Amino acid sequence: MILTNGLQVDLRVVPKVSYGAALYYFTGSKAHNIAVRRIAQKRGWKVNEYGLYEGDKRIAGETEVSLFKKLGLAYIEPELRENRGEIEAAREGKLPQLVKLNDLRGDLHCHTRASDGQGSLRAMAEAAREQGLEYLAITEHSKNLAVAHGLDSDRLLKQVDAIAKLNDELDDITLLSGIEADILKDGGLDLSDDVLERLDLVIGAVHSNFNLSRKQQTERILRAMDSPHFTLLAHPSGRLIDSREPYAVDMERIIRQAAQRGCYLELNANPDRLDLLDSHCRLAKEEGVLVSINSDAHSPAEFDNLRFGIGQARRGWLEKDDVLNTRSLTALRKLLKQTRR
Numbered sequence: 225m226i227l228t229n230g231l232q233v234d235l236r237v238v239p240k241v242s243y244g245a246a247l248y249y250f251t252g253s254k255a256h257n258i259a260v261r262r263i264a265q266k267r268g269w270k271v272n273e274y275g276l277y278e279g280d281k282r283i284a285g286e287t288e289v290s291l292f293k294k295l296g297l298a299y300i301e302p303e304l305r306e307n308r309g310e311i312e313a314a315r316e317g318k319l320p321q322l323v324k325l326n327d328l329r330g331d332l333h334c335h336t337r338a339s340d341g342q343g344s345l346r347a348m349a350e351a352a353r354e355q356g357l358e359y360l361a362i363t364e365h366s367k368n369l370a371v372a373h374g375l376d377s378d379r380l381l382k383q384v385d386a387i388a389k390l391n392d393e394l395d396d397i398t399l400l401s402g403i404e405a406d407i408l409k410d411g412g413l414d415l416s417d418d419v420l421e422r423l424d425l426v427i428g429a430v431h432s433n434f435n436l437s438r439k440q441q442t443e444r445i446l447r448a449m450d451s452p453h454f455t456l457l458a459h460p461s462g463r464l465i466d467s468r469e470p471y472a473v474d475m476e477r478i479i480r481q482a483a484q485r486g487c488y489l490e491l492n493a494n495p496d497r498l499d500l501l502d503s504h505c506r507l508a509k510e511e512g513v514l515v516s517i518n519s520d521a522h523s524p525a526e527f528d529n530l531r532f533g534i535g536q537a538r539r540g541w542l543e544k545d546d547v548l549n550t551r552s553l554t555a556l557r558k559l560l561k562q563t564r565r
């Protein structure tokens with residue numbers, strides 16, 4: 225059947241002894257299922273939605289775990305089932321321990337009413353605390369993004385003071401002062417170094433000139449990352465799912481440069497973005513670049529979106545230690561400081 229939101233739903237009812245096999249069979253992916261079927265075939269077995277069979281005899285299938293075990297594989301998390309090396313890793317006991325939602329200790333990207341958000345500083349802090357977070361960076365848009373009521377240096381420095389004051393009143397959560405600075409067409413950041421210097425972190429983001437050539441776009445971003453106060457690249461590909469393709473950019477070069485320069489990449493958890501892409505999460509991990517899973521919340525309710533970011537990070541094989549905001553506040557402050565030049 226098709227739901228009103230366009231999502232197609234199929235309902236299958238199977239006997240309890242086939243539950244694991246059915247769940248496994250219908251949740252794919254196809255490439256993964258084919259590879260696993262081949263393993264079964266090699267042993268003279270067959271696998272379908274009712275179970276794993278030796279001749280007519282069902283030898284596993286009540287749970288997914290029973291199926292994997294019989295095939296000589298460790299349990300493979302659903303997010304990894306793409307036939308991108310997970311089967312070999314499962315055989316060798318080398319699967320990653322994927323990051324979980326409650327590993328997150330903070331969020332490094334959100335907006336308040338001061339730019340285009342809908343909550344006050346206090347409301348955002350309290351909502352983040354309710355999610356169990358210990359720190360939250362306030363990162364409004366900068367002045368170049370006039371449609372989002374971006375902050376100039378005066379308004380930003382006033383907010384820095386307001387955050388310091390609020391931190392004295394708040395228990396169990398610490399606010400950090402940041403900015404989501406527009407990366408200008410030439411790769412400059414939208415605020416001067418002496419202002420950026422006052423902040424705990426600087427997120428750079430592309431919000432304009434999406435149509436530059438691949439070379440120009442790449443060099444623009446690399447130049448921004450070179451800025452002495454650059455911390456983290458927001459929504460690195462710029463895609464909006466179903467409405468805007470990623471801009472042309474050499475993401476591999478950007479990831480390698482982030483490793484060399486010593487800065488971080490965002491995985492934006494907004495379900496319309498989910499940006500970094502999973503393959504780039506994996507490359508970041510391989511290159512030793514920490515990824516920050518951020519809500520980019522524009523209202524108190526949007527901290528809920530962090531779980532979508534976790535899902536995407538898991539697709540990208542990320543473990544707790546690969547994620548910047550699983551660190552304690554003390555460890556995070558140290559990592560933020562290291563990005564400074």
Ligand SMILES: [Zn+2]
Pocket residue numbers: 404429431458459
């Ligand atoms: Zn943005």
Ligand SMILES: [Zn+2]
Pocket residue numbers: 333334335404520
């Ligand atoms: Zn933002």
